[in-house]
Amino acid sequence: MANTDFVSVRVFSLNCWGIRHISKHCPQRYALIGHMLCKEGHDVVLLQEVWSEKDFLSLKKTLASSHPHSHYFKSGVIGSGLAIFSKHRIHDTFLYRYSLNGYPYMAHHGDWFGGKAVGMAVLNIGSLTANVYLTHLHAEYCRERDSYLPHRVVQAWELQQFIRHTSAAADVVILGGDLNMHPQDVGNRLLRTYTGLQDSYLETAKFDGCEDGFTLIADNPFISKKELGPFEKGIRIDYILFKGSSKVGIHCDFMSTTKGSVPDSPFPYSDHEALTAEFRLEALTPTQTRSDSQSKNQDSGAGGVAELVNIVTEARTEVKVGLHCAERMRYTAARTAVMGLALLLLELAIAAVPWLALGAEQPFPRTSFYLLAALCFTILLTTSLLYIFYTMELKSLQGAEDQMRLAVGSLQEKLRGFPLAQPHDPQRRPQEGQGPSALKPEE
Amino acid sequence: MANTDFVSVRVFSLNCWGIRHISKHCPQRYALIGHMLCKEGHDVVLLQEVWSEKDFLSLKKTLASSHPHSHYFKSGVIGSGLAIFSKHRIHDTFLYRYSLNGYPYMAHHGDWFGGKAVGMAVLNIGSLTANVYLTHLHAEYCRERDSYLPHRVVQAWELQQFIRHTSAAADVVILGGDLNMHPQDVGNRLLRTYTGLQDSYLETAKFDGCEDGFTLIADNPFISKKELGPFEKGIRIDYILFKGSSKVGIHCDFMSTTKGSVPDSPFPYSDHEALTAEFRLEALTPTQTRSDSQSKNQDSGAGGVAELVNIVTEARTEVKVGLHCAERMRYTAARTAVMGLALLLLELAIAAVPWLALGAEQPFPRTSFYLLAALCFTILLTTSLLYIFYTMELKSLQGAEDQMRLAVGSLQEKLRGFPLAQPHDPQRRPQEGQGPSALKPEE
Numbered sequence: 001m002a003n004t005d006f007v008s009v010r011v012f013s014l015n016c017w018g019i020r021h022i023s024k025h026c027p028q029r030y031a032l033i034g035h036m037l038c039k040e041g042h043d044v045v046l047l048q049e050v051w052s053e054k055d056f057l058s059l060k061k062t063l064a065s066s067h068p069h070s071h072y073f074k075s076g077v078i079g080s081g082l083a084i085f086s087k088h089r090i091h092d093t094f095l096y097r098y099s100l101n102g103y104p105y106m107a108h109h110g111d112w113f114g115g116k117a118v119g120m121a122v123l124n125i126g127s128l129t130a131n132v133y134l135t136h137l138h139a140e141y142c143r144e145r146d147s148y149l150p151h152r153v154v155q156a157w158e159l160q161q162f163i164r165h166t167s168a169a170a171d172v173v174i175l176g177g178d179l180n181m182h183p184q185d186v187g188n189r190l191l192r193t194y195t196g197l198q199d200s201y202l203e204t205a206k207f208d209g210c211e212d213g214f215t216l217i218a219d220n221p222f223i224s225k226k227e228l229g230p231f232e233k234g235i236r237i238d239y240i241l242f243k244g245s246s247k248v249g250i251h252c253d254f255m256s257t258t259k260g261s262v263p264d265s266p267f268p269y270s271d272h273e274a275l276t277a278e279f280r281l282e283a284l285t286p287t288q289t290r291s292d293s294q295s296k297n298q299d300s301g302a303g304g305v306a307e308l309v310n311i312v313t314e315a316r317t318e319v320k321v322g323l324h325c326a327e328r329m330r331y332t333a334a335r336t337a338v339m340g341l342a343l344l345l346l347e348l349a350i351a352a353v354p355w356l357a358l359g360a361e362q363p364f365p366r367t368s369f370y371l372l373a374a375l376c377f378t379i380l381l382t383t384s385l386l387y388i389f390y391t392m393e394l395k396s397l398q399g400a401e402d403q404m405r406l407a408v409g410s411l412q413e414k415l416r417g418f419p420l421a422q423p424h425d426p427q428r429r430p431q432e433g434q435g436p437s438a439l440k441p442e443e
Numbered sequence: 444m445a446n447t448d449f450v451s452v453r454v455f456s457l458n459c460w461g462i463r464h465i466s467k468h469c470p471q472r473y474a475l476i477g478h479m480l481c482k483e484g485h486d487v488v489l490l491q492e493v494w495s496e497k498d499f500l501s502l503k504k505t506l507a508s509s510h511p512h513s514h515y516f517k518s519g520v521i522g523s524g525l526a527i528f529s530k531h532r533i534h535d536t537f538l539y540r541y542s543l544n545g546y547p548y549m550a551h552h553g554d555w556f557g558g559k560a561v562g563m564a565v566l567n568i569g570s571l572t573a574n575v576y577l578t579h580l581h582a583e584y585c586r587e588r589d590s591y592l593p594h595r596v597v598q599a600w601e602l603q604q605f606i607r608h609t610s611a612a613a614d615v616v617i618l619g620g621d622l623n624m625h626p627q628d629v630g631n632r633l634l635r636t637y638t639g640l641q642d643s644y645l646e647t648a649k650f651d652g653c654e655d656g657f658t659l660i661a662d663n664p665f666i667s668k669k670e671l672g673p674f675e676k677g678i679r680i681d682y683i684l685f686k687g688s689s690k691v692g693i694h695c696d697f698m699s700t701t702k703g704s705v706p707d708s709p710f711p712y713s714d715h716e717a718l719t720a721e722f723r724l725e726a727l728t729p730t731q732t733r734s735d736s737q738s739k740n741q742d743s744g745a746g747g748v749a750e751l752v753n754i755v756t757e758a759r760t761e762v763k764v765g766l767h768c769a770e771r772m773r774y775t776a777a778r779t780a781v782m783g784l785a786l787l788l789l790e791l792a793i794a795a796v797p798w799l800a801l802g803a804e805q806p807f808p809r810t811s812f813y814l815l816a817a818l819c820f821t822i823l824l825t826t827s828l829l830y831i832f833y834t835m836e837l838k839s840l841q842g843a844e845d846q847m848r849l850a851v852g853s854l855q856e857k858l859r860g861f862p863l864a865q866p867h868d869p870q871r872r873p874q875e876g877q878g879p880s881a882l883k884p885e886e
Contacts, residue, residue, distance in 0.1 A: 071849060074842035075542075077834050091853045093846050094604045097542060099518075104831075115838070120608070161537045165563070169611035370813030374820070381824070388547075391520050395558070399517035403536050406514060410534045 007126050007281040012042040013176035013240050015136065015272035016049045017222070018081070024222060025267055030055055032262065033269050034062035037085065041066050042276065043125070045085040046134040046176035049270075051114070056083050069123075076101075076115015082134050082177075084121050092122040096162045099396040100151040102138055104389070111138045111148075118159050118177075120166060128248060128281060131170035133163055135177040137187075140237075143229060150322020152180065153315050154400045156187030160194040161403075171248040172281055173197065175241040178272065183236055186314050193308050197241035200252045200277040209257030210234060215273040219260035222271035240277040247284055254278040302418040309411045316404040323397045330390035333383045340379035347372055450569050450724040455485040456619035456683050458579065458715035459492045460665070461524070467665060468710055473498055475705065476712050477505035480528065484509050485719065486568070488528040489577040489619035492713075494557070499526050512566075519544075519558015525577050525620075527564050535565040539605045542839040543594040545581055547832070554581045554591075561602050561620075563609060571691060571724060574613035576606055578620040580630075583680075586672060593765020595623065596758050597843045599630030603637040604846075614691040615724055616640065618684040621715065626679055629757050636751050640684035643695045643720040652700030653677060658716040662703035665714035683720040690727055697721040745861040752854045759847040766840045773833035776826045783822035790815055 016033065017023045037045055037059075045067060050056050056072045063070070067085035073095050074080065080097075084090070096118050102111035118135035137155045138148050146152075156179075167173045175197060181188040183199070192199065201213040210217050214234030218225060228234060244250035257273045351369065459476065460466045480488055480502075488510060493499050499515045506513070510528035516538050517523065523540075527533070539561050545554035561578035580598045581591050589595075599622075610616045618640060624631040626642070635642065644656040653660050657677030661668060671677060687693035700716040794812065 071845070074838040074845065076838060077831055079838075089853070089856070090849065092608075093849055094608055095542075095842060095846075096539065099538075099540060115835070165535075165537055166608040366809050367813070370810070370817070374813070374817045377817070378820075385828075388520055392558070395517040395519060395522075399538060402514070402517065403538075406533065406536055410532070413532070 005283070007128065009044065009125060009130075009172075009174075009279045009281060010040075010042040011044045011046065011132075011174055011176060011240055011277050011279065012037070012040070012274065013046040013134070013238060013276075014048070014270055014274040015178040015238060016047050016055075017270040017272065018050050018052060018055055020052050020055070023271075026055075029267065029269055030059065032265055034059050036262075036269070037063055038066045040276075041087070043087050044123070044130075044132055044174070044176075046132070047083045047085075048134065048136040048178050049081045050083045051078050051081050059083070059085070071119070071121055073117060073119040075117045077113040079113070079115035080117045080119065081114055081136060082117065082119045084119065084132065084134060086121070086123055086132075088123045088125050088130075090121045090123055094120045094166065096120075096158065098137075098151075098155045098158055099399070100154045100393060102148060102151060105386075109139065109141060116155065118162055120162070122170075125172070125281070128171040129169065130172040130174060131163075131167045133173070133175040133177075135159060135175070135179070137178070137180045139180050147325070150318050150325070150397065153187050153190075153318045154322075154396065156181065156191050157315060157319075157400050157404065160191045163191075163195045163197070167195075171245050172250055172279075173243045173245075174279075176239070176275070178238050180237050186311065186318060189311050190315050192241065193304075193311055195241075195243070197243050198252075200240040200242060200255045200275075200279075201236070203242075204252040204255035204277070206254045207256065209255070209275075210259055210273060212236060213257065215257060215275065216271070217260050217273060220268055220271060220273070221260070222268065238272055238275055240275050242277070242279060244281070244284075249282045249284050249288070251280045251282070252277055253280050302415060305411050305415050305418070309408055309415065312404050312408050312411070316401060316408070319397055319401045319404065323394065323401065326390055326393045326397055330387060330394060333386040333390055337380055337383035337387060340376050340383060344373065344376035344380065347376065448726070450571065452487065452568060452573075452615075452617075452722045452724060453483075453485040454487045454489065454575075454617055454619060454683055454720050454722065455480070455483070455717065456489040456577070456681060456719075457491070457713055457717040458621040458681060459490050459498075460713045460715065461493050461495060461498055463495050463498070466714075469498075472710065472712055473502065475708055477502050479705075479712070480506055481509045483719075484530070486530050487566070487575055487617070487619075489575070490526040490528070491577065491579040491621050492524045493526045494521050494524050502526070502528070514562070514564055516560060516562040518560045520556040522557035523560040523562065524557055524579060525560065525562045527562065527575065527577060529564070529566055529575075531566045531568050531573075533564045533566055537563045537609065539563075539601065541580075541594075541598045541601055542842070543597045543836060545591060545594060548829075552582065552584060559598065561605055563605070565613075568615070568724070571614040572612065573615040573617060574606075574610045576616070576618040576620075578602060578618070578622070580621070580623045582623050590768070593761050593768070593840065596630050596633075596761045597765075597840065599624065599634050600758060600762075600843055600847065603634045606634075606638045606640070610638075614688050615693055615722075616686045616688075617722075619682070619718070621681050623680050629754065629761060632754050633758050635684065636747075636754055638686070640686050641695075643683045643685060643698045643718075643722075644679070646685075647695040647698035647720070649697045650699065652698070653702055653716060655679060656700065658700060658718065659714070660703050660716060663711055663714055663716070664703070665711070681715055681718055683718050685720070685722060687724070687727075692725045692727050692731065694723045694725070695720055696723050745858060748854050748858050748861070752851055752858065755847050755851050755854070759844060759851070762840055762844045762847065766837065766844065769833055769836045769840055773830060773837060776829040776833055780823055780826035780830060783819050783826060787816065787819035787823065790819065 018026060020026055053072060060070050063085050067087055069086040069088065069090045071084050071090055071093050073082040075095060075097050098116050101116045102109060104112045116136055116138055118133055121132045123130045123132055138152045140146055163175065179188060191197065211233060213236045215236055215238035216223060217234035218228055218232060242250055255277045257275050258268060260268055262268050461469060463469055496515060503513050506528050510530055512529040512531065512533045514527050514533055514536050516525040518538060518540050541559050544559045545552060547555045559579055559581055561576055564575045566573045566575055581595045583589055606616065606618065622631060634640065654676060656679045658679055658681035659666060660677035661671055661675060685693055698720045700718050701711060703711055705711050
């Protein structure tokens with residue numbers, strides 16, 4: 001690939017809202033999506049919430065000629081809902097299931113059953129290796145009192161770990177999906193700052209779509225005003241992120257979203273808006289690589305590292321809140337289990353008295369006796385299962401917190417290695433003001 | 444690092460058998476292990492089955508001066524049991540929990556509760572980046588009728604995926620742990636062939652230890668003859684594997700195992716033997732890199748790829764057996780749930796008849812009625828939970844099988860790109876005989 005040559009890559013991402021028999025106009029919308037994808041012929045199509053494998057297979061059939069390569073990631077009870085279609089051969093795939101993903105008893109939210117995960121596909125685009133990731137994080141049901149926030153933060157933490165550690169050999173990295181996080185949410189900042197991924201909405205040369213790049217908008221007929229809460233016009237929670245490498249530069253020339261309706265169609269593709277990003281990939285000459293890495297080094301200098309320390313610390317605080325909550329829940333489960341057991345034993349003791357003193361009358365009616373025993377047994381069983389579940393939740397939260405602490409320590413070590421002032425860049429000094437707080441040793 | 448210079452790295456691995464109050468002489472053995480590790484001062488210590496965090500913290504205290512850096516990987520209900528101690532700073536850690544790991548109702552085997560996983564730690568050894576992995580796969584309780592084989596094969600598949608995808612930036616890769624697989628088991632061959640990891644026992648210049656490198660031996664007082672079955676003298680299931688990179692060459696100069704006892708001690712460190720490997724790391728000059736990569740290309744040529752295709756196909760067969768079994772189990776759970784529900788409804792109907800026809804006598808005794816109802820309810824609840832569990836097992840098995848099929852397709856594509864005969868290496872021809880079967884298209 002000569003330097004003047006470039007490769008164009010068009011990436012499409014959509015949360016399909018594909019719950020059979022529940023999501024509105026599901027089969028018709030899949031037909032619309034399939035028709036559009038076939039016509040548009042994007043290089044890479046990243047779909048989320050394709051909950052039924054039948055729908056994936058039907059899409060695969062529709063797209064057989066336009067997108068001969070595909071993969072459906074399986075996880076959880078009904079998930080993961082992640083599907084990729086590609087014009088380019090998929091050489092390898094890998095799935096990372098998030099360690100935390102809601103609660104099985106919150107069946108009406110359904111996230112736990114979806115087995116949320118991040119899927120990776122390794123594609124060869126021309127002579128380049130592209131690592132394409134697609135994911136869907138835990139939904140946010142109530143922003144004010146978001147009990148799933150620690151889970152989502154841990155998911156964002158694991159997502160950045162996964163991308164960082166698996167993308168070293170890639171020339172280009174692309175991540176698409178429904179992150180269920182607003183642009184400035186801690187998980188989102190953590191992901192972008194740690195991985196160096198750039199937001200195609202912010203970086204694009206030209207944009208055509210909803211105001212502020214919203215992907216969940218009031219104008220979409222499937223969205224009720226109530227869902228959006230204080231964000232009357234909409235929110236941006238779906239993203240296409242990207243980065244190049246030391247060998248390949250990547251630029252976003254154009255980005256678009258659908259605008260709540262589809263021309264000549266009675267309804268839109270989904271309750272989420274679809275995203276399309278057009279990238280231009282260019283091989284970097286050794287000179288460009290050097291100047292690029294120099295500018296990167298400046299960016300990721302003391303200021304960048306200090307910012308990262310602060311973001312990880314913020315994320316760690318959320319995880320600690322989750323830890324505290326999980327500990328309380330586990331304690332409640334344990335206490336209830338003990339009470340259930342005590343009641344059961346007491347009942348058995350009361351029943352044993354007349355049984356031992358033969359001929360004595362049973363002190364309370366048989367119906368109540370058996371009903372109470374069944375109740376105690378059910379309580380004991382349920383709370384025991386919950387205790388095991390909360391213990392696993394605690395382990396995962398503790399694990400993430402440990403990793404975050406270690407990362408902060410390592411970043412602080414790095415920070416100590418930086419010169420205190422960089423004379424060639426006086427503007428960096430205010431940023432270094434963050435240094436001392438970030439440098440504070442923590443254990 | 445000049446080419447004549449080299450860096451020595453000593454790696455230690457031990458399955459500690461650390462089940463508090465159950466494993467024999469647990470506190471005394473931990474004291475022995477701590478004392479020995481402190482004295483020996485290995486560069487990297489990889490421990491498995493450190494089930495209690497308290498034991499990890501006590502070891503951490505003992506090793507504070509000899510191994511200032513450590514990490515304990517948390518997973519599952521009581522696990523993961525994986526702990527790493529290092530002389531060199533640990534910069535980053537990452538944990539991958541295997542998607543399959545036994546069954547929660549097989550509590551006496553306990554693997555499910557251990558949350559088996561592979562942990563990764565990124566160390567800087569001098570100017571080199573070393574990715575150190577440690578893992579513990581599902582135990583093998585009965586080799587003849589091993590119902591956990593598909594789970595272990597999927598674990599080996601995920602382990603090789605994890606290592607392959609996360610180690611691209613590493614100069615050196617080291618994996619230590621209890622793989623619970625014999626050297627020629629399919630999972631072991633899959634792991635070594637796909638990742639290119641070499642077995643320190645097979646590659647070492649000098650070896651001192653048990654016959655055939657056994658790590659579970661009849662001479663260990665904690666091992667009963669029965670456990671070893673037909674392998675009277677012992678089996679080799681613990682490993683230290685390694686590989687270098689295009690920049691760094693790695694050689695195993697010495698490898699040793701304990702021999703079932705510890706001098707001046709009444710008992711050995713564990714029921715497993717401890718492994719120690721001494722590596723020599725050398726920076727490769729560009730010429731060495733070229734000749735090295737040439738010889739590697741020859742190795743991983745058509746013969747190597749064909750061998751890999753055959754191994755993945757063999758692993759896929761095991762996964763298919765697991766799929767068939769999980770489908771049968773799920774069907775049984777569903778059928779039992781339906782029977783439980785039918786019985787419950789029938790009972791309620793019988794009870795409803797006299798209740799509707801006021802004054803009629805209850806057709807059967809109250810005690811039996813309530814006991815039967817409780818039984819039906821328990822059956823319904825248990826089988827429903829099992830149904831959900833088996834569905835998740837199926838998804839994971841299907842997911843692994845899909846990935847294997849895709850990998851085989853990709854490898855076969857690669858195989859088609861090789862020249863049919865390589866005139867410079869006539870010895871390769873017999874190996875290519877595997878080609879046609881491996882090339883057979885499969886979908």
